Amino acid sequence: MSATYPCETCGSDSATSDYCDVCGAAMIDPAAAAAAAALAAADATPVPPSAGSAPSTGAPAAAPTDTCYFCGAPRAANDVFCEVCGLDFVSGQMPFKPDPTPVPPPPPPPPGGGSAPAPAPAPAGAPAAAGTTVMPVAPSGWTAVVGADRAFFDGNVTAGVVTFPDPLTPRDIPLAGDEVSVGRRSESKGYFPDIDLSSPVDDPAVSRRHAVLQRQADGSWAVIDLGSTNGTWLNAEDDPLAHGVVRALHDGDRILLGAFTCITIRHDAPPPAPAPTPTP
């Protein structure tokens, strides 16, 4: 036998390093633990320098290395983020912990949920009041409208398990910056996607790091599935998007994911001059 790994739970020497091959307990890889500890020590820095220098434009850098280029932990070729430090290989961003105040609580659902179009919590270009998840860059003239699609939901096997969020007021999320992450928030892992599908309505079939919308050189946007478990569909295509493949988006395109989520892409051409708009 070659290397063995001591199991802290049952005390046996396991030949496998992920789970103990006797009792099945999840094992902690000593190298990974050391790397994680080192990362915790450096946690005060909001953005690690190496992440800052990571490519932030262009195609997702499929780093040809077999180790994480931040913490050096081993990685598999198709990993989309580092299992040790959490570095997102696609966006080059760290899931750094936010400042003490976590994400503001979702706005209360419209009382009664009647047919009146409730004012969408649209941070229309202007920085939102709460100082946390602000998009630092001006909007691009493109908007993601997050809603739910009944036909998609009905065609999914989760129809009996998850309930359709009815009524669901569509949310407008202006696309800004170079990348907009799509997923579900994890406070324990310090991961806060730009388009958070865990609230105000939770779609449990969306992966934490499900997809990313990426600004293209010509100013348009593209979608990339990050290796999500349940897949991402574009419009009425039969097959889900292949993982890691960049697909261009056009005005009116519909991105379907999870149990019911539908993200409609809207291009408000021409690019908006920040004219004074009446506040709702």
Place this chain on the structure above:
Amino acid sequence: MSFSASVYQNEFLPDGATEVNAVVTVTGEDAEAGPSGAGAEKAVVLIVDTSGSMEVPGTKIRAARRAAATAIRLLPDGTLFALVAGTEHGRLAYPPDGGLVAADGHTRSEGAQAAEHLRAGGGTAMSTWLDRTTELLTPHPEAIRLAYLLTDGLNQGETRDDLDGGIARADGVFQCDTRGVGADWDVAELRHIASGLLGEVDIIKQPDEMDDDFQAFLERALGKSVADVRLRMWTPKGSTVRFVRQVAPTVEDISAKAVPVNALTNDYPTGAWSGDESRDYHVCVDVLPAGVGDERLAARISLMVGDDAVSQGLVRAVWTDDEALSTRINAQVAHYTGQAELAQAIQEGLQARKDGDIDTATVKLGRAVQLATQSGNEGTVKLLRKVVEVEDADTGTVRVRREVDALDEMELDTRSTRTVRVKKGDPPAPSPAAQAKNPQEEGSKS
């Protein structure tokens, strides 16, 4: 040929719970030539019942002659083959002097002629047919070895123990599909042989359907490209495997086929695979309970080709006090639990009908209609409708038909184990449901 495995489960268990369920989808992909299955050598034995009953009516033996001859003429060059004629002995009808021959222009023509001269007369002792086939195929361990057994009647010439002996000797040497023609054979008997030898049972309702069925068998056989694939399952110390069940394309409990590798690991043979094949397995394991927040591996499932693990899936258990997590039922697990119950309900319902217990038959077959309808198993719904009148499919309200064609009943029985995969979306929807929807905690690594 490469394999991939995906695991569908809800890994979250409430405090104190021990039962872990998961569906493992195994898909073989031939990077080369698709379903042609080039490469591996194939050895095929056709076993044709030539007992006296095949003459009654004579259309059966005539159809069998023609179908076997056609199949032999279609064999590609180099395929090893033989033809066994079954009575109370398993007689080697071709080649004349023992051992398999490789197909070429000459042997195909001789073999086809031998098939055309098959004559019916004598009894039925199927273990002798299997033994003859075992003898023919044993010298070719490197080949993918498949047999096709066609009969029209009961295994009257010997005891069940004799038959079981023949199955045991053939086990591990070849895989065998079984076919019953007409309505005078016993579904349970042929299913017993097919299950024992990793094959499938089916009915040929009319003799003139034999040609197509022989050819379909050949196509499947020639498409196989990897022999002797095994599912290797490790489970932790102190755990119990409740069952390992193939659930797609058919339901087949393979728990009893476990071959121990070491104290914690068993191999389950799955036979030969073709390059475009996908099968689903439902595993259920009882593990020792752990504390809230703990994570344990409940099973490590590897696909073995020879001594190489070609793909692996992990079944996990994570204990939580969050009921929202632990009460979710994974859609794949729920679906295949239903499909297994469907097969059982049909078989029990038909048995009750045979026994004259119409009340039980009505309840069981009603439940079957309900399950088949809900899961979109339309093939089975169609077969069920020939045996029961459906009043309300959603509630499973049915009336058992007074007059049922024996062939229809047997068809329903033989095909009761066929499952459908998790329901696809309707055409207008972008049909993403082919994918498993797996409510999850940490998604992107699966």
